[in-house]
Amino acid sequence: MKIKIVKDSNRLTGDLSKKTCLVIDVFRATTTIPFLLNNNIKTLFISDGYQNINQNWLNNKNYILFSDKKLRKNFDNSPFEALFNDFGFKNIILISKNGTKVINKLREAHNVYCGSFVNFFAMIQYLKKKKLKELLIFPVGNTITKKENLEDNVCAFAYKEFLKKKKFDIKKINKKIQKAIRKRITFKATNKQKEMKLYIDLIISSKTNLTDTIPIIKFKKKYITCEKI
Numbered sequence: 379m380k381i382k383i384v385k386d387s388n389r390l391t392g393d394l395s396k397k398t399c400l401v402i403d404v405f406r407a408t409t410t411i412p413f414l415l416n417n418n419i420k421t422l423f424i425s426d427g428y429q430n431i432n433q434n435w436l437n438n439k440n441y442i443l444f445s446d447k448k449l450r451k452n453f454d455n456s457p458f459e460a461l462f463n464d465f466g467f468k469n470i471i472l473i474s475k476n477g478t479k480v481i482n483k484l485r486e487a488h489n490v491y492c493g494s495f496v497n498f499f500a501m502i503q504y505l506k507k508k509k510l511k512e513l514l515i516f517p518v519g520n521t522i523t524k525k526e527n528l529e530d531n532v533c534a535f536a537y538k539e540f541l542k543k544k545k546f547d548i549k550k551i552n553k554k555i556q557k558a559i560r561k562r563i564t565f566k567a568t569n570k571q572k573e574m575k576l577y578i579d580l581i582i583s584s585k586t587n588l589t590d591t592i593p594i595i596k597f598k599k600k601y602i603t604c605e606k607i
Contacts, residue, residue, distance in 0.1 A: 380512045387480045394487040403477030403518040404529040408492040409583045412591035413460035415606040421469045422604045426478040445473040457582040476518045490595040500590035529558035555584045
């Protein structure tokens with residue numbers, strides 16, 4: 379299998395119709411997604427902005443919003459929230475500023491999957507069974523500042539090494555994950571309560587084998603949904 383890590387989706391060129399893509403946004407979109415798919419929901423819609431969804435959904439009690447911003451009563455884009463809440467078989471709208479932006483650019487791809495550490499081994503096993511000729515891995519990073527995120531790069535590298543059956547140093551990977559966590563805590567926490575919540579999300583995001591869910595993106599005419607295989 380030929381594996382290419384694409385760190386800048388804006389430079390992606392060529393025909394994607396036969397390409398299989400793996401999008402990685404460890405903190406937090408592609409970590410939150412598999413947990414949502416396993417937690418009593420109806421349909422998972424994903425979007426890179428509020429302007430790209432049906433505005434009537436925002437006031438509909440059968441739709442629950444997962445977002446970093448507060449429009450109304452909603453859930454934070456959080457793996458913890460996705461794990462430990464019962465959503466009563468309602469529709470979920472997940473809006474994120476990074477992962478979903480990259481996903482939106484891959485509309486013409488053959489298949490698009492969501493990978494992270496939490497479904498790492500399940501995804502590895504699934505991709506190996508597919509016997510792909512080529513795989514494009516997208517460590518999302520920060521699409522606004524154009525900076526790379528350490529945890530996304532570490533995860534992408536781990537997928538590539540494991541799929542290529544090279545020697546895999548899990549201890550080295552874990553050290554890099556811990557470094558990424560410390561960096562996130564240092565630069566993002568603004569108070570003790572937020573720091574604790576952030577830390578819990580980071581701990582969940584850095585764990586492997588928490589779920590065997592394989593999320594696949596479905597591009598509809600107007601919207602993007604995500605389903606589990």
